[in-house]
Amino acid sequence: MTTPKITTISRGGSRFYVNPETGAKAPGVTSVISMLPKPFLQPWAAKVVATYAVENLGEIVGIAMRGDRQGAIDYLKGAPRRDTAKAAEVGSEAHDYFERMAKGESVGRVHPDLKPFVDHFDEFLQEFQPEVIFTEETVWSEKHDYAGSFDAYAVIGGERLWMDWKTTRSGVHPEVAIQLAAYRHADYIIRPDGSRVPLPQADGGAVVHVRPEGWSLVPVNCGPEAFEVFKTLRQVFDWESATKDTVIGAPVNRDPGSTPRRRTAAPRRRAA
Helix, strand or coil: CCCCCCCEEEECCEEEEECCCCCCEEEEHHHHHCCCCCCCHHHHHHHHHHHHHHHCHHHHHHHHHCCCHHHHHHHHHCHHHHHHHHHHHHHHHHHHHHHHHHCCCCCCCCCCCCHHHHHHHHHHHHHHCCEEEEEEEEEEECCCCEEEEEEEEEEECCEEEEEEEECCCCCCCCHHHHHHHHHHCCCEEECCCCCEEECCCCCEEEEEEEECCEEEEEEECCCHHHHHHHHHHHHHHHHHHCHHHHCCCCCCCCCCCCCCCCCCCCCCCCCC
16 A cells, blocks of 8 residues: 555545645545445455354354354454455555665565565566656645545656556456546646646556566556546545435424324315
C-alpha cells in the first residue's frame, strides 16, 4: 500500500486527503474504487474460515470445550481480517523497499521474509532500466473532487507510464486500470508544502507484480474509458457516504394500540 505524504484522515472507513493549502478534503482513489461490487469476497471469506478451522482444529475445539463457544466462533470469524492484515503488512513493507530501490537508494539488510520480493524487484529494475520520474507522490483533482497517492511515473522503452507495484497473491485485477486512470486524469501533483507540479503526459499504465516466486511487468489500459468508470464510482461514493442518508423521510406513525378506522361510504339517497 502506498503511504501518502499528504495528510489523510479516515471517515466511515474511507480515506480522505487534506489539501495542505486550503484544508479541503477529497476522497482517496482507492476508497472510491471500493464502491465496485465484490461478489468474490463471500466465497473467499468462507474458504479462509474453513481452511483456518481445518488447520487449527485442535485449538478451536479446545476453546469451545472450555465453554467459550462464542470465543471460538469469533476467532474463526476474524480469520479473513487477520489474513488481509498480514498480507497488507507484507505489501506495505515491500512497497517501502521498492520505493527506495526505484530511487536508486540502498536498502541495507532485508528481513528474510521480504528478501524474495526485493530480489525480484531488483531483477525487474536491472532488466527494464526504468527512468523513474516520480515516486510516491499525490495527485489532486479539483474538477472531480478526489486525490490519490501513486507508486511511480516512469519511462520504459520510450513509453511514459503510470505504474503500480502489486504483491497480491491473486494476481493483477482489472480495477487497477480504473486506479491508474484516476491518477492519469487528475489535475496536478500536489506536494506537502502545497506546491503544485503539472501532471505529466502518459502513453499508458503498467503494474509490476512481485511475488516470492517471481515477477512480471503487466501492461494496463488506463485510458478515457477506464476514467469514465471511475467518475461513475465517484458519484456512487457520494451516494454511499452522504446522499443515501437524506432520501428517506420521517415515517408517519399510527399509535400502535389504536385500531385503524374503516372508511365507510356515504349513504345513498333514495330517488324521489
